Amino acid sequence: MEARALQDPYRAVIQCFNRYGVQYVVVGMAGINYYANTPAQTFATIDYDLFIDPTIRNVTHVLQCLKRLKFTIGTAEGPLESQEVRRLVKDRRTLVATTHEGVAIELLLAISGYVFSEIARDAATFTVRGVPVKVGRLTKLLRSKKLAGRSKDRQFLRRYQSLLQNED
Numbered sequence: 001m002e003a004r005a006l007q008d009p010y011r012a013v014i015q016c017f018n019r020y021g022v023q024y025v026v027v028g029m030a031g032i033n034y035y036a037n038t039p040a041q042t043f044a045t046i047d048y049d050l051f052i053d054p055t056i057r058n059v060t061h062v063l064q065c066l067k068r069l070k071f072t073i074g075t076a077e078g079p080l081e082s083q084e085v086r087r088l089v090k091d092r093r094t095l096v097a098t099t100h101e102g103v104a105i106e107l108l109l110a111i112s113g114y115v116f117s118e119i120a121r122d123a124a125t126f127t128v129r130g131v132p133v134k135v136g137r138l139t140k141l142l143r144s145k146k147l148a149g150r151s152k153d154r155q156f157l158r159r160y161q162s163l164l165q166n167e168d
Contacts, residue, residue, distance in 0.1 A: 008129070009069075013065065013066070014026075014128070017065055020065055022052065023052065023058050024051065024062075025120050025123045025135065025136045026049065026133060026134065027111055027135075027136045028106070030047075031138075032138065050105060050107050051108045052107050052108065053116045053120070056085060059089055059095075059109070062095075063080075066097045071103075072100075073096070088109070112147040113143055114144060119137075
């Protein structure tokens with residue numbers, strides 16, 4: 001059996017976003033994982049969270065890139081209709097993009113505690129196989145999780161704190 005090179009579907013999305021000037025920052029667990037020093041410091045997540053600048057022009061560029069990459073795009077209510085973009089931006093609704101292989105990306109137009117410019121202003125840049133990736137600062141990502149106040153975020157923060165203490 002011949003080994004195949006693994007393709008990183010998120011890298012392709014980021015590469016397209018960079019090429020077309022999409023304003024984005026990786027957030028959530030996906031963003032936090034960029035700061036891991038060892039594999040033991042990473043956390044499993046079923047999607048890749050991207051905070052995107054909530055303007056009609058930027059969201060339109062996002063949708064164009066994802067369609068080129070064969071993603072299906074929708075909201076919690078179902079498939080996205082092109083005429084919904086203006087309302088979606090106004091309401092700051094989350095988009096979900098998926099592929100038939102099960103790759104999932106959440107496109108967030110709002111996050112707890114911050115507006116896009118505050119996250120983007122001091123975002124770190126990581127390079128993944130030659131592609132620059134903008135990632136929110138770890139302190140802001142952790143604070144956003146705390147401010148969200150969801151049970152799963154509180155559990156993560158306790159586990160994350162315990163992990164850091166055990167490494168000292």
